Amino acid sequence: MLVCITEYRGSDYRLVADIKPTSDTHSEVIFRFNGDMNMVTRMLAQKPIHTLLNSLAELLEKQF
Numbered sequence: 001m002l003v004c005i006t007e008y009r010g011s012d013y014r015l016v017a018d019i020k021p022t023s024d025t026h027s028e029v030i031f032r033f034n035g036d037m038n039m040v041t042r043m044l045a046q047k048p049i050h051t052l053l054n055s056l057a058e059l060l061e062k063q064f
Helices: 039-063
Strands: 002-008 011-021 027-035
Touching (some): 027 039
Antiparallel strands (some): 011 027
């Protein structure tokens, strides 16, 4: 498990990558983002966060 924690304006944000081997040459990665946001911020941030996590997943697939 890889965990990245940051604080912004008094709120904690956490990005967790659960990495589980599925065979000798493959792994499964599940990204989870946890953050305490109000409804407006959540609505504004949801798409960029989703895009970021998808980009990370694509980069992992290309690298390994």
